[in-house]
Amino acid sequence: MxxxxxxxxxxxxxxxxxxxxxxxxxxxxxxELRKEFFRKYFEQTDVYLVNTTGTPQETQTEIRALLSLKT
Known part of the structure; x- marks a missing residue:
């Protein structure tokens, strides 16, 4: 991630x-409309690129850990 x-x-x-x-x-x-929309959106939030080559459970575990949720 x-x-x-x-x-x-x-x-x-x-x-x-x-x-x-x-x-x-x-x-x-x-x-241009799409670019501007996403630029504004990304300026207001944290963005993460998640590697989804593992199992769905592994991906969910990574995302939940990032969000500090129980797995």
Missing amino acids: TELGTDDALKYLLEHDFCNPHQLVRNKRKN
């Missing part, structure tokens, strides 16, 4: 098609 700053989180989304290959509209205007 890696903590990402606003710029790194936004860069990741841009490099991975906003993690959504099913966007209905893909044009410059929509891309």
Whole structure:
């Protein structure tokens, strides 16, 4: 699990098609709207990149530990 700053989180989304290959509209205007939305969102929250190559239980354990919840 890696903590990402606003710029790194936004860069990741841009490099991975906003993690959504099913966007209905893909044009410059929509891309700018999405970028601005996520920039504002990421500035207000902590962002983590979670490696999900393990089992679902391992992933949940990592996330819960980050959130200080019992596993």
